[in-house]
Amino acid sequence: xxxxxxxxxxxxxxxxxxxxxxxxxxxxxxxxxxxxxxxxxxxxxxxxxxxxxxxxxxxxxxxxxxxxxxxxxxxxxxxxxxxxxxxxxxxxxxxxxxxxxxxxxxx
Amino acid sequence: xxxxxxxxxxxxxxxxxxxxxxxxxxxxxxxxxxxxxxxxxxxxxxxxxxxxxxxxxxxxxxxxxxxxxxxxxxxxxxxxxxxxxxxxxxxxxxxxxxxxxxxxxxxxxxxxxxxxxxxxxxxxxxxxxxxxxxxxxxxxxxxxxxxxxxxxxxxxxxxxxxxxxxxxxxxxxxxxxxxxxxxxxxxxxxxxxxxxxxxxxxxxxxxxxxxxxxxxxxxxxxxxxxxxx
Numbered sequence: 001x002x003x004x005x006x007x008x009x010x011x012x013x014x015x016x017x018x019x020x021x022x023x024x025x026x027x028x029x030x031x032x033x034x035x036x037x038x039x040x041x042x043x044x045x046x047x048x049x050x051x052x053x054x055x056x057x058x059x060x061x062x063x064x065x066x067x068x069x070x071x072x073x074x075x076x077x078x079x080x081x082x083x084x085x086x087x088x089x090x091x092x093x094x095x096x097x098x099x100x101x102x103x104x105x106x107x
Numbered sequence: 108x109x110x111x112x113x114x115x116x117x118x119x120x121x122x123x124x125x126x127x128x129x130x131x132x133x134x135x136x137x138x139x140x141x142x143x144x145x146x147x148x149x150x151x152x153x154x155x156x157x158x159x160x161x162x163x164x165x166x167x168x169x170x171x172x173x174x175x176x177x178x179x180x181x182x183x184x185x186x187x188x189x190x191x192x193x194x195x196x197x198x199x200x201x202x203x204x205x206x207x208x209x210x211x212x213x214x215x216x217x218x219x220x221x222x223x224x225x226x227x228x229x230x231x232x233x234x235x236x237x238x239x240x241x242x243x244x245x246x247x248x249x250x251x252x253x254x255x256x257x258x259x260x261x262x263x264x265x266x267x268x269x270x271x272x273x274x275x276x277x278x279x280x281x282x283x284x285x286x287x288x289x290x291x292x293x294x295x296x297x298x299x300x301x302x303x304x305x306x307x308x309x310x311x312x313x314x315x316x317x318x319x320x321x322x323x324x325x326x327x328x329x330x331x332x333x334x335x336x
Contacts, residue, residue, distance in 0.1 A: 001171045014154040020185040024192030042190035044292045047283045051296025052316035057273040079274045096274040101267035
């Protein structure tokens with residue numbers, strides 16, 4: 001990405017992020033109640049989108065490649081396993097990432 | 108800002124600071140591994156200021172993504188913020204630059220602190236909210252600075268550091284699987300993404316997957332609401 005495109009991209013991300021935070025104040029600042037369908041999506045869209053993003057994170061895996069995606073899947077198991085056991089977000093993320101980096105180098 | 112308000116706000120923020128330091132640091136490392144300067148890294152944390160969105164930005168920059176894809180994906184990943192404001196309407200009443208900053212800085216963690224922590228009556232609510240928002244962002248920006256500094260100054264092999272993004276989302280989904288009674292949204296999201304991958308290709312997983320998820324959620328609304336009760 002060149003400098004100009006990077007600059008414009010950062011502005012876009014900044015404005016879009018701010019707009020998601022400002023929207024409720026613009027729409028409901030005068031006391032109108034949000035429609036039930038909006039509340040429904042507000043509750044159930046986030047877990048659906050996180051699931052989409054996780055698939056997205058795995059888009060570059062080449063199952064037919066030299067490692068068959070094994071490091072990515074094992075590191076995921078380590079991350080989730082640690083999180084279930086210790087429930088410590090930072091520990092899970094760091095240990096999972098370091099485990100992944102080590103696997104790429106030594107396996 | 109008086110000393111008492113700041114001190115109380117800082118004490119309240121400690122858990123979030125401890126979380127923001129390593130994750131901001133990881134963002135700094137990742138963004139410099141993607142070829143960005145220290146200045147760019149810090150500016151991003153100053154003007155964008157969103158954890159998951161900035162992690163995703165690393166990917167956009169590496170893939171040289173189109174503006175429209177960046178805009179829509181950023182919107183979707185931040186869509187949960189659409190609902191945070193609803194519970195802050197009363198508290199953030201009024202206007203002016205301070206309110207704009209409070210809204211700008213309403214991250215997951217700031218929202219959680221401000222709705223979860225009881226502020227003593229002797230402290231001005233609005234000043235307290237402002238202090239919490241500013242302290243949290245300062246921690247995020249500082250951590251980004253040091254991460255990017257290390258990433259650009261020391262040239263070590265950072266291959267694989269971007270797994271931190273995947274790990275973050277895996278942790279989020281693990282927590283959500285525990286809180287949500289109905290598992291439909293997770294299945295819908297995963298299947299939509301896979302369908303988007305197969306039908307539309309790798310570059311359209313986020314957009315296609317999100318669009319199909321919204322459609323499927325609305326179609327199955329009754330069932331999901333019954334299951335979630």
